[in-house]
Amino acid sequence: MSWIKYALKRLLMLIPVILCVTLILYTILSLAPNGLARQKLGQDASEEQIYALEEEMGLHDPIIVRYVKYMAGVCRLDFGVSWINSNNVLNEFAHRLPYTLLIAVLSVLFAVGVGVPLGIFSAIKQYSLFDYGSTFVAMLLFSMPAFWLGTMCQLLFCVTLGLLPVAGDKTWTCFILPPLILGANTLASMIRMSRTSMLDVIKQDYIRTARSKGAAEGAVILRHAMRNSLIPVITQVGICFAGAIGGAVVTESIFGINGVGMLLINAVKSRDVPIVMGTVIFVTIIVGVINLIVDLICAVIDPRIDLAS
Amino acid sequence: MAKRKKSLSEYSTGQLVLYRFSKNKLAMFGVVLLAAMALVILLGPLVVPEESVSMMHIPERFSAPGENGFLFGSDEFGRDLFARILYGGRISLFCSLAVIAIAFVVGAIIGGAAGFFGGKVDSVLMRFIDILMAVPSALLAMAIITALGNGVWKLVVALAIGQIARFARTVRASVLTLRNMEYVEAAKCYGSSSMRIILKHILPNGIGPIIVSATLTLGQTILSISSMGYLGLGVASPTPEWGTIISENKVNLQDFPHLGLIPGICICLTVMAVNFIGDGLRDAFDPRTKN
Numbered sequence: 252m253s254w255i256k257y258a259l260k261r262l263l264m265l266i267p268v269i270l271c272v273t274l275i276l277y278t279i280l281s282l283a284p285n286g287l288a289r290q291k292l293g294q295d296a297s298e299e300q301i302y303a304l305e306e307e308m309g310l311h312d313p314i315i316v317r318y319v320k321y322m323a324g325v326c327r328l329d330f331g332v333s334w335i336n337s338n339n340v341l342n343e344f345a346h347r348l349p350y351t352l353l354i355a356v357l358s359v360l361f362a363v364g365v366g367v368p369l370g371i372f373s374a375i376k377q378y379s380l381f382d383y384g385s386t387f388v389a390m391l392l393f394s395m396p397a398f399w400l401g402t403m404c405q406l407l408f409c410v411t412l413g414l415l416p417v418a419g420d421k422t423w424t425c426f427i428l429p430p431l432i433l434g435a436n437t438l439a440s441m442i443r444m445s446r447t448s449m450l451d452v453i454k455q456d457y458i459r460t461a462r463s464k465g466a467a468e469g470a471v472i473l474r475h476a477m478r479n480s481l482i483p484v485i486t487q488v489g490i491c492f493a494g495a496i497g498g499a500v501v502t503e504s505i506f507g508i509n510g511v512g513m514l515l516i517n518a519v520k521s522r523d524v525p526i527v528m529g530t531v532i533f534v535t536i537i538v539g540v541i542n543l544i545v546d547l548i549c550a551v552i553d554p555r556i557d558l559a560s
Numbered sequence: 561m562a563k564r565k566k567s568l569s570e571y572s573t574g575q576l577v578l579y580r581f582s583k584n585k586l587a588m589f590g591v592v593l594l595a596a597m598a599l600v601i602l603l604g605p606l607v608v609p610e611e612s613v614s615m616m617h618i619p620e621r622f623s624a625p626g627e628n629g630f631l632f633g634s635d636e637f638g639r640d641l642f643a644r645i646l647y648g649g650r651i652s653l654f655c656s657l658a659v660i661a662i663a664f665v666v667g668a669i670i671g672g673a674a675g676f677f678g679g680k681v682d683s684v685l686m687r688f689i690d691i692l693m694a695v696p697s698a699l700l701a702m703a704i705i706t707a708l709g710n711g712v713w714k715l716v717v718a719l720a721i722g723q724i725a726r727f728a729r730t731v732r733a734s735v736l737t738l739r740n741m742e743y744v745e746a747a748k749c750y751g752s753s754s755m756r757i758i759l760k761h762i763l764p765n766g767i768g769p770i771i772v773s774a775t776l777t778l779g780q781t782i783l784s785i786s787s788m789g790y791l792g793l794g795v796a797s798p799t800p801e802w803g804t805i806i807s808e809n810k811v812n813l814q815d816f817p818h819l820g821l822i823p824g825i826c827i828c829l830t831v832m833a834v835n836f837i838g839d840g841l842r843d844a845f846d847p848r849t850k851n
Contacts, residue, residue, distance in 0.1 A: 265694075268690070268691050268694045271688075271691045272691055272694060272695055275691075276703055279703065279704055279707040279708075280703065280706060280707045281707075282707045282708070390832060390835065390836075391828075391832070393779075393831075393835060394779065394783075394828050394829075394831035394832035394835055395824075395827075395828050395831075396783045396786050396787055396790075396803070396824070396827050396828075396831075397783075397787065398786075398787050398790040398791075398803065398806070398807075399786075399790075399806060399820070399824040399827065399828075402806065402810065402813065402820060403820065403821070403824065406813050406814060406817065406820075410814050411814070493696045494696065494698075496696060496699075497696040497697065497698030497699055498698065500698065500702070500791065501787055501790070501791065504791060515699070515702060516702075516791055516793075518706070519702045519703075519705060519706045519793060520792065520793070522706050522709075523706075524706065527702070527703050527706045528703075530699070531695060531699050531700075531703050534695075534696060534699055535694055535695050535696075535699075538694070538696060539694060
């Protein structure tokens with residue numbers, strides 16, 4: 252049961268991280284100029300009205316007071332309300348999270364499901380045409396901006412060929428192209444990672460031992476090589492998931508999906524501090540939990556990893 | 561006296577790295593491609609005046625590439641796409657270099673101090689780096705832009721902060737392996753200052769992985785800057801930047817796909833060149849990784 256203890260320890264370690272991240276963000280975000288009250292009330296609002304609204308938003312307190320108040324709210328799961336439309340931050344986030352999680356999970360599944368076999372196969376057939384081809388594709392996808400690939404694919408498949416809906420999030424067909432676009436970059440790093448890792452493992456002594464004891468080639472690859480080569484790849488999956496949630500901002504704005512990314516980009520543009528704060532905190536927690544799960548999976552696959560230390 | 565062929569051990573590490581790098585065809589291709597790009601971007605302004613970036617030729621709007629004297633065609637306001645890509649490339653490339661430079665300097669100071677002094681300094685600094693790492697860098701950059709507002713330099717700062725952690729870790733790892741080398745001990749014995757040891761002995765020997773990491777990060781930074789430009793953060797239209805050029809032509813792409821294809825290919829080629837160089841450098845510094 253050491254893993255439960257380990258998981259709890261890791262989750263508890265998230266608390267100081269969140270505290271520091273929020274403190275830093277709060278300090279930076281409080282530098283944002285306070286033209287917001289005027290913007291909200293319109294040009295002909297009187298100075299008193301603006302002052303009153305700013306007072307209500309707590310903009311006149313010292314940063315540390317505001318921070319403590321904010322964190323006290325966070326402990327009660329009250330992340331404040333949007334400065335723009337007064338929606339509750341937590342509700343807003345919870346409504347949009349499923350869309351983002353869906354495309355992020357699909358994109359990582361796509362990248363792992365296609366990338367790992369491709370990478371492993373090109374390592375087995377090193378210097379073959381297939382190897383060169385997949386390495387080239389990986390390099391191409393790695394160098395391509397996601398927003399450009401997305402726009403161009405949208406143009407080709409949705410507008411010109413009319414195969415898929417151009418934008419939106421109402422039918423399941425809307426969720427075919429976005430995960431592929433979001434996963435393209437991850438796919439590239441998966442191919443590269445698993446190829447390098449497999450090449451590394453194939454050269455090891457225990458693979459030669461397995462061959463010399465007469466194991467079939469398939470068994471050598473599947474039972475001995477693959478299991479060992481997957482460990483660095485799985486670690487990478489956690490990092491990729493964090494990247495996918497960040498990348499969702501671009502994908503969602505291209506395909507008009509009303510997810511967390513869309514929420515964030517609109518909040519950043521209108522300088523809606525509570526929404527930005529809330530989103531960053533939530534995403535940090537989600538990414539932290541996913542990294543924890545990834546580490547636990549690694550420990551299951553590789554018994555050499557000792558969680559206790 | 562006949563010239564004797566030097567044996568491998570007579571070359572310095574730097575010479576060997578350079579030799580291995582020059583033997584790598586893809587890496588050399590990257591160098592040539594990037595050099596050509598940089599040359600066009602640097603010297604282009606001598607041929608194309610800066611006014612043509614925003615000069616509108618309404619009757620000649622949506623020219624195809626080569627038509628009406630526009631090498632890459634013109635956009636919906638009849639602005640020269642070539643000029644916009646040329647001047648946009650300056651922003652994309654210089655900003656990316658600035659991001660890497662800032663992140664490198666700050667990261668090297670933090671990571672170097674952590675690795676060299678160890679103990680309390682190390683644990684405090686590395687906790688700070690862990691915290692920076694906990695937030696996805698795209699989100700961190702956006703949060704910083706929320707606070708600072710739009711602007712080229714603000715974008716550079718926002719993206720640089722997101723990359724500090726990576727450099728700090730790389731530098732710390734390098735310093736940790738070198739700190740206990742005999743020549744560092746020797747330098748300490750004859751009373752060199754910490755600064756001198758770091759600059760003269762540790763930096764030149766540990767620079768390899770740092771350069772590799774910087775090059776590979778440069779490619780991703782070019783992508784980040786243009787993505788931010790596409791989203792309307794940082795560099796905003798009408799200032800040309802490769803991402804903003806694609807974004808401002810978004811609605812016209814269906815009829816005039818070249819308006820999106822050409823800037824996209826520019827980004828792709830540049831990033832690919834940088835990645836080839838990065839891969840080449842990695843193999844050259846550490847031949848064992850070469851498969």
